[in-house]
Amino acid sequence: MSDTLERVRKIVIEQLDADPDKVTEKASFIDDLGADSLDTVELVMAFEEEFDVEIPDDAAEHIQTVGDAVKFIDEKLGA
Amino acid sequence: MRRVVITGLGLVTPLGTGVDHVWKKLLDGQSGIRPITNFDTEGYGCTIAGEVPAVDGRGGGSPDQPGMFDFDKVLSPKERKRVDDFIVFAMAAADEALADANWKPETDEDQEATGVMVGSGIGGLGPIADTAIVLKEQGPRRVSPFFIPSALINLASGQISIRHGLKGPNHSVVTACATGAHAIGDAARMIALGDADVMVAGGAESSVVPIGIAGFLACKALCTAYNDTPEKASRPYDRGHAGFIMGEGAGVMVLEEYEHAKARGAKIYAEVVGYGMSGDAYHITAPSEDGDGGLRAMKMALKRAGMEPSDLDYVNAHGTSTMADWIELKAIERLVGDHAKDLTVSSTKSMTGHLLGAAGAIECVFSVLAIKDQMVPPTINLDDPEHETPIDLVPHKGKAKKVDVAMSNSFGFGGTNAAVIFKKVD
Numbered sequence: 001m002s003d004t005l006e007r008v009r010k011i012v013i014e015q016l017d018a019d020p021d022k023v024t025e026k027a028s029f030i031d032d033l034g035a036d037s038l039d040t041v042e043l044v045m046a047f048e049e050e051f052d053v054e055i056p057d058d059a060a061e062h063i064q065t066v067g068d069a070v071k072f073i074d075e076k077l078g079a
Numbered sequence: 080m081r082r083v084v085i086t087g088l089g090l091v092t093p094l095g096t097g098v099d100h101v102w103k104k105l106l107d108g109q110s111g112i113r114p115i116t117n118f119d120t121e122g123y124g125c126t127i128a129g130e131v132p133a134v135d136g137r138g139g140g141s142p143d144q145p146g147m148f149d150f151d152k153v154l155s156p157k158e159r160k161r162v163d164d165f166i167v168f169a170m171a172a173a174d175e176a177l178a179d180a181n182w183k184p185e186t187d188e189d190q191e192a193t194g195v196m197v198g199s200g201i202g203g204l205g206p207i208a209d210t211a212i213v214l215k216e217q218g219p220r221r222v223s224p225f226f227i228p229s230a231l232i233n234l235a236s237g238q239i240s241i242r243h244g245l246k247g248p249n250h251s252v253v254t255a256c257a258t259g260a261h262a263i264g265d266a267a268r269m270i271a272l273g274d275a276d277v278m279v280a281g282g283a284e285s286s287v288v289p290i291g292i293a294g295f296l297a298c299k300a301l302c303t304a305y306n307d308t309p310e311k312a313s314r315p316y317d318r319g320h321a322g323f324i325m326g327e328g329a330g331v332m333v334l335e336e337y338e339h340a341k342a343r344g345a346k347i348y349a350e351v352v353g354y355g356m357s358g359d360a361y362h363i364t365a366p367s368e369d370g371d372g373g374l375r376a377m378k379m380a381l382k383r384a385g386m387e388p389s390d391l392d393y394v395n396a397h398g399t400s401t402m403a404d405w406i407e408l409k410a411i412e413r414l415v416g417d418h419a420k421d422l423t424v425s426s427t428k429s430m431t432g433h434l435l436g437a438a439g440a441i442e443c444v445f446s447v448l449a450i451k452d453q454m455v456p457p458t459i460n461l462d463d464p465e466h467e468t469p470i471d472l473v474p475h476k477g478k479a480k481k482v483d484v485a486m487s488n489s490f491g492f493g494g495t496n497a498a499v500i501f502k503k504v505d
Contacts, residue, residue: 015157016157017155017156017157038161038224038225038228039224041224042223042224042225045220045221045223045224048220
């Protein structure tokens, strides 16, 4: 498991109070983890803070799963 | 007009959480005023308040004492960040009141006939102040998406409706320290007019935060004289009064159309028979010197009730431990005339402090309990009355009294006044 994935999972579990077993790469924040649109805004803010990256609103709209977030962050960080 | 009765009660106060627990302490004349734990009071002229004692140590609470508030029992940590404390207090008081009323609407018809009217004086003052600092220091992109819904006053009513599936009128009152009384009076009217059969009504407040204390200190409204003896600080009608002590919490009532309550065999505490409102048109923070605004609200409430001043047995006064206490009392004397010697008036703010937008709500609950138990709560710290009055102000300890009719007065900044009258149902 990549370092980014682990850190993203930790944030998602904490922010959404989600069952760790359900927080897989494929898990959708809204469909699988019970988030609403406000939760996803807060999640993106937490990712920005954790990884010190800026996630513009149009990019944030496409981050719907744990894997989407990991992919975006890794690309941003050039990993 | 349809008759409106009270079938459920809920309380979160500086004396603790839960109606039975709070009422016992109130009759016993205990004080809920203690050193502030919500924040570091270094540099503040007032360092005491009526905080809600909680299992986490807030307000001097601890897990092994009875009647302690437990945030985790109301909401999960995830849900908690979406709401300011005044909303959590409102939700807990509504939970208690609805359970007490044994009203759990499940059909569309019942849900649509049940509304919510819970107000607040200031709402989410804490998150507004905290978020302003985030905005200034970190910029607009760091403002939480939960900031606005955690701070909006009507989100107390909104959250209660979501939690219990209440789809009737969803409304909220904001009239400073008259909020709770206005909410109960207005909600009763909605039932009387047929907009709803059941209303969850009351007020909530959580302004014991740095900007709240600093703001009221600047208004010269808060007491700064008893920081070392907090239990003595709130002393309405006493010569040593020195300003009000802020409290936090919530009071909620389930109001119900009389036939609706009877048909389902609900326990009925009392009937809401009168409601009066007025404006002072005088000053932003002070009442007029002759107490005219409060007097007119009381007169209007009696007129709506079809009662005479001599019908009043007990008045829960606004009595905030300021110069305005005697203005109100003189207005009551003028209202009742010779009946003054048979009337009982007390200020329960001597024990709870002033819960601002929740004050009228918890005091309406106390007025209803006075009718239910035929007991009047005291005015504590009344050691040396500032003026003479024929009215019994119930110093120090609660006592038995025949109470068929009780009135609760609440007056707010801006010169807004409300009086609600409750009557025993035979």
